[in-house]
Amino acid sequence: MHWLARQALRLAVVLFCVTxxxxxxxxxxxxxxxxxxxxxxxTPEDLAGLxxxxxxxxxxxxxxxxxxxSALSGDLGRSHRSGEPVLQAIADxxxxxxxxxxMAQIIAIGIAVPAALLSVRRPGGLFDRLSASAAFGxxxxxxxxxxxxxxxxxxxxxxxxxxxxxxxxxxxxxxNLQSMILPxxxxxxxxxxxxxxxxxxxxxxxxxxxxILLARAKGLPPWRVLLQHALRPSSFTLITVIGLNxxxxxxxxxxxxxxxxxxxxxxxxxxGIFNRDLILVQGTVSFIAVGFVVVNFxxxxxxAVLDPRVRxxxxxx
Amino acid sequence: MSGAVSATPLLSVRDxxxxxxxxxxxxxxxxxxxxxxxxxxxxxxxxxxxxxKSVLVRSLIGLVGSGSGAIxxxxxxxxxxxxxxxxxxxxxxxxxxxxxxxxxxxxxxxNPVMKIGRQxxxxxxxxxxLDATAAARRAVELLVEVGIPEPERRAHQYPHELSGGMRxxxxxxxxxxxxxxxxxxxxxxxxxxxxVQRQILDLLQREQRERDMAMILITHDLGVAxxxxxxxxxxxxxxxxxxxxxxxxxxxxxxxxxxxxxRSLPRLSDATHTRLSAIPGRPPDLARRGTGxxxxxxxxxxxxxxxxxEPALVxxxxxxxxxFHPLGGGGGASA
Numbered sequence: 001m002h003w004l005a006r007q008a009l010r011l012a013v014v015l016f017c018v019t020x021x022x023x024x025x026x027x028x029x030x031x032x033x034x035x036x037x038x039x040x041x042x043t044p045e046d047l048a049g050l051x052x053x054x055x056x057x058x059x060x061x062x063x064x065x066x067x068x069x070s071a072l073s074g075d076l077g078r079s080h081r082s083g084e085p086v087l088q089a090i091a092d093x094x095x096x097x098x099x100x101x102x103m104a105q106i107i108a109i110g111i112a113v114p115a116a117l118l119s120v121r122r123p124g125g126l127f128d129r130l131s132a133s134a135a136f137g138x139x140x141x142x143x144x145x146x147x148x149x150x151x152x153x154x155x156x157x158x159x160x161x162x163x164x165x166x167x168x169x170x171x172x173x174x175x176n177l178q179s180m181i182l183p184x185x186x187x188x189x190x191x192x193x194x195x196x197x198x199x200x201x202x203x204x205x206x207x208x209x210x211x212i213l214l215a216r217a218k219g220l221p222p223w224r225v226l227l228q229h230a231l232r233p234s235s236f237t238l239i240t241v242i243g244l245n246x247x248x249x250x251x252x253x254x255x256x257x258x259x260x261x262x263x264x265x266x267x268x269x270x271x272g273i274f275n276r277d278l279i280l281v282q283g284t285v286s287f288i289a290v291g292f293v294v295v296n297f298x299x300x301x302x303x304a305v306l307d308p309r310v311r312x313x314x315x316x317x
Numbered sequence: 318m319s320g321a322v323s324a325t326p327l328l329s330v331r332d333x334x335x336x337x338x339x340x341x342x343x344x345x346x347x348x349x350x351x352x353x354x355x356x357x358x359x360x361x362x363x364x365x366x367x368x369x370k371s372v373l374v375r376s377l378i379g380l381v382g383s384g385s386g387a388i389x390x391x392x393x394x395x396x397x398x399x400x401x402x403x404x405x406x407x408x409x410x411x412x413x414x415x416x417x418x419x420x421x422x423x424x425x426x427x428n429p430v431m432k433i434g435r436q437x438x439x440x441x442x443x444x445x446x447l448d449a450t451a452a453a454r455r456a457v458e459l460l461v462e463v464g465i466p467e468p469e470r471r472a473h474q475y476p477h478e479l480s481g482g483m484r485x486x487x488x489x490x491x492x493x494x495x496x497x498x499x500x501x502x503x504x505x506x507x508x509x510x511x512x513v514q515r516q517i518l519d520l521l522q523r524e525q526r527e528r529d530m531a532m533i534l535i536t537h538d539l540g541v542a543x544x545x546x547x548x549x550x551x552x553x554x555x556x557x558x559x560x561x562x563x564x565x566x567x568x569x570x571x572x573x574x575x576x577x578x579x580r581s582l583p584r585l586s587d588a589t590h591t592r593l594s595a596i597p598g599r600p601p602d603l604a605r606r607g608t609g610x611x612x613x614x615x616x617x618x619x620x621x622x623x624x625x626x627e628p629a630l631v632x633x634x635x636x637x638x639x640x641f642h643p644l645g646g647g648g649g650a651s652a
Contacts, residue, residue: 210426219413
């Protein structure tokens with residue numbers, strides 16, 4: 001399909017730009033992986049030797065296209081630092097980041113949708129004003145602040161949940177969830193605010209439509225008018241924002257993973273940057289970029305599920 | 318309204334008022350309108366845009382009000398039952414069962430993301446207690462009735478896959494699904510191609526007769542009301558300014574505004590390229606109404622009294638008009 005070809009082309013262009021830029025930026029950073037491995041006391045000869053061993057003495061563009069060639073054949077290389085295959089390193093961390101992302105979305109959507117629906121029942125009413133104030137309060141809080149506050153409240157004061165650390169699912173579902181609740185809350189409690197505001201605003205627009213009047217004229221109670229007639233046509237911006245959030249979180253939440261010591265993709269990336277581990281950073285960033293584009297592609301597909309008119313146009317073109 | 322006085326009217330409206338409080342003060346969109354409608358009859362409500370005709374009818378069935386800041390007053394009885402005294406739940410039940418409504422633009426009055434069959438069946442399931450299968454079957458029957466070919470296929474389509482005329486047929490199917498006693502058609506042909514307007518009006522009229530429903534046909538076009546309505550109520554600036562049978566209106570209007578509306582209708586007997594007669598001036602600002610007759614500034618018959626005093630609706634036989642200088646009646650405008 002024509003449209004699919006366009007999407008694939010877009011993905012290719014985005015990836016090329018992102019990987020090239022990452023390569024350039026990491027190279028500009030002072031210090032390199034050889035220094036990181038051998039430490040500050042190493043002799044220039046040792047450093048040069050290690051650089052030659054790692055192939056870092058070749059020109060930058062040669063190294064880039066060399067990397068690109070093997071990446072295209074599915075080989076993202078091995079970490080300079082640990083020798084671990086990059087793909088394997090990402091695959092090991094990905095489940096943690098994905099779980100964090102999914103739980104954060106569930107929390108955000110679970111708060112945002114009911115709050116928006118209740119708000120538009122009486123715009124300007126008590127609930128609407130309270131939820132708007134709450135939303136702006138949370139929105140103004142940085143997620144690391146919120147994370148620290150949550151640790152203080154739930155781990156230190158109430159002693160209900162662990163402050164840091166991760167229990168894999170293999171150690172039991174409850175242990176696993178316990179270790180993920182606070183990180184997911186730090187993300188979700190901020191994200192719901194934007195979701196709620198965009199859904200509320202789109203709902204208010206939809207509620208002015210004639211088909212809402214017709215639904216009311218059929219005798220449908222207000223909550224059924226909202227859920228069955230207003231919600232779906234009002235959820236486009238919501239889906240778009242959720243897509244962007246998921247895209248942003250697919251590569252892990254760097255700060256939150258760091259605060260809660262979660263072994264996710266975000267921490268992998270951060271470690272790679274600190275160690276000047278170019279191959280690892282390059283691979284991780286490429287993976288994040290692919291994830292972002294793929295998620296947005298899926299969101300585009302979802303538009304068609306939500307609105308038959310989009311399907312119509314797409315199959316015609 | 319006119320006709321048989323003996324029978325209890327199906328719909329009885331007394332002193333209906335709708336006001337919107339705005340920054341410029343109270344805007345009286347509907348100001349003391351009363352009428353009766355007998356079962357099986359069609360009332361045409363005619364007026365320019367902004368005359369309050371749609372607001373009036375929507376306020377009667379509770380579709381204007383909560384949330385919009387409107388203040389609604391007056392008495393409305395359907396089948397002798399006072400609608401204003403009902404609980405929200407009882408009112409919804411009555412609305413779903415006894416009143417059907419068709420809006421102007423079927424593109425916006427049908428839910429764009431819901432299949433047509435489901436939109437028709439929804440009211441049946443809610444108000445008639447049909448299960449999903451029975452409602453779907455009945456929806457197809459209704460599509461046949463409103464003249465939609467291939468009804469089984471159409472029932473599984475979305476509104477955008479149909480033409481404007483077909484969409485309005487679907488809207489009519491929705492309106493009549495629960496066998497209402499009253500059908501409200503709010504400018505049902507204004508958004509449609511001229512070629513299908515007549516078909517839609519014919520369909521409405523046929524359904525109204527076969528089901529013995531009462532119908533309110535709201536239109537800005539006296540020509541639309543001409544062949545379809547038994548009685549006509551002309552509205553201007555939120556008030557009823559003339560009420561009569563359609564025949565009487567066309568024979569000879571009493572109110573100069575009605576005469577002006579009639580003059581602005583194109584006639585086949587006119588020579589080609591005859592300019593249509595337009596009503597000079599503009600409808601009045603509802604928030605800043607003076608003391609006199611609202612139509613006076615645009616009226617060719619006005620006198621000093623018209624600008625000082627507002628004429629009340631005078632009843633004379635079966636008809637009514639609000640004018641200090643009523644026209645003679647009896648064939649005045651039909652020349």
